[in-house]
Amino acid sequence: MFSERFRSHHDAEAGLEAMLGKPKGHLGRLLKMKSWADVEKKLRDGPGAQERSLPRGIYIHVPYCDKICSFCNLNRKERGRADLDAYAAYIAGELKAFGEYPYVREQPFNSVYFGGGTPTVLSVDGFALILRALGDHIPLAAGCEISVETTQHNLGVQKALALSELGVNRFSVGIQTFSDRGRNVLGRTFNGEKSLEALRELRAAFTGVLGIDIIYSYPDQSIEEITRDAEICIESEIDSVSFYSLMIHKGSALAQSIENKETEFTRNIEWDRERHHLFYQKLTKAGFSLLELSKLARPGRDAYRYIHVQYENGDLIPIGSGAGGRLAGFRIFSMAPGHRFVSPINKQYERYYRMLGELQFGLYDPKKMAEGLPPGTEKAILEKIKELEGRGFLIPAAQGSARTLTPDGIFWGNNIAVEVLGAAINPAKKEKTVYV
Ligand code: SF4
Incomplete structure (x- = not known):
């Protein structure tokens, strides 16, 4: 090993x-910054032959959560008194502005992904505004995947069905574990039973693609706990599951708690491997297969087009504060209305990034x-x-x-x-x- x-x-x-x-990372990108005018020139010229062959998607970032989980280091903050309707209007305005460029207009998109944060902090009206802007200004391919990340407490069945009516056809639900103790360590809302009940209700009502996230190897996770999480994934008729080994991110509440010795956490590779293999083997035995390194799906039930756009170095328009993407030969990081970092994609290195992406499958x-x-x-x-x-x-x-x-x-x-x-x-x- x-x-x-x-x-x-x-x-x-x-x-x-x-x-x-x-x-590394942002520093490397910032060193080669270009201006938005360079990107705009390409966007006005339209896509070349090679760019027409790329998969295309839109990533919409909603950087707000109701509550911050202990392990999380994503680009998000507690929603507090944020004006979420104004944020939805900003997203809709960005979609309209991108839709005016020939580069965007001339080729259909087959994936739209709402990530966060927790996009479902937005109201149904907020989603309606955004999805209307999408339909009005962006060419979407027939059957375009429209995927929304969510937690359970702000996606009841009624809201899920309202979003489904508006065109959302895939939900990715952050659950992490059904164990009460585990949920407490990870700082999740709901207890395990309520979480399972909410998942069952959602599955019964929503006919689109339903995936969930599970974290394994959290502090003191027992074999019984990971076994139960795997069994629930199998029984609950979800279409796919992302399974991640817990990462301790510097600065997260959990990292702090471990450092202060309030939470005891020692694990070795064997311990991590045992939990990984147990989960993987139970699900593959039940008919799931590998979709990418950390994702298992029932055959034919989750195309997950967004990940193909990402890993195959497709064009991904980043929309919203904190959204990253790549478009027309540039990497783009959208900071706030009117503020974006832009750097040219290095063609020499591009080949290797693409290889790394493809190897994820x-x-x-x-x-x-x-x-x-x-x-x-x-x-x-x-x-x-x-x-x-x-x-x-x-x-x-x-x-x-x-x-x-x-x-x-x-x-x-x-x-x-x-x-x-x-x-x-x-x-x-x-x-x-x-x-x-
Ligand atoms: S894990 Fe998800 S819900 Fe929890 S703080 Fe991070 S983005 Fe928000």
Whole structure:
């Protein structure tokens, strides 16, 4: 195994950036800032042939929550007295403004994703305003996925049905665990029973795609607790589940509590792995399959187009305060009305970011990975793949020369992706990975 587990795609991205010798994250992007006028010029020119082939989506960020969870470090704040109707009007105005550019108008979008924060802090009227603006100003493909992240306490059945009437066809519900003790540690509202009851009601009423989030490996999580969470996912007829190992983010209330010794939290890789495998194996036995490293879905029940736009480096228009995206060859971070950070996408590095994204789906095809890269790259990737196969992380796929991930491979999926990227970036490097 590896000495440290990359628990998320962001960890792997940091690993990739280190290999490419880039300054990390926002700093790296800020160093190469461009002005909005550069983006506007491209948006007025319209998409080129290559850009027309990209998947397209819109990301709408709502940075407010009713209550802040103990583990969370996302871009959000407590809603307090925020004027949410004014925020919905701002989003609608942004959609109208983007819809005026030929680059946006000339190609349909097949995914709209409301993330946060908790988008469902907005009222039904707020959603109606935004979704009307979408319909009026943005070309949406037939059957466009319109997905909304939510918590349970501000999405009752009535509101869910009202949003469904307005066009929302996918909900992603942050539940995290059905254990009362776990919910308390994670700072969630509702107890486990109420959470389960709310999920059952929503499933019975809402016919669209229903996914939930589950966190495993929280402090003192017992085998019984993770087993029960898995069993509820199976019984409750949800379409998909994202399952994450708890990350302790610096500055979060939970990190603080651990530091102050109010919460005891020691875990090792074996403990984490046991919970991961138990959850994964129970769900796959019940018919779920891997959609991406941290997501399982019932076959054909969740296309999750948004993640394809993200991982396949598609055009993703960022709307709202704190939204990040990429459009017309630029990375864009939207700060507040009228304020955006913009940096050009580095074409040389783009290939590797895309590879990292594609590897999130768990298929390792050396031929495809080496396309467009210098001679010798395919051989280096293949050697690395064989090494990982020997370690029990990969097995041959049903067809061709590709490999798929074993349960251990999924657990270590982001580490493995970085290993293979290392071989692709530096095919002449002979140094072997040190496993512990
Ligand atoms: S986990 Fe979700 S609901 Fe909780 S504070 Fe973070 S964004 Fe808000």
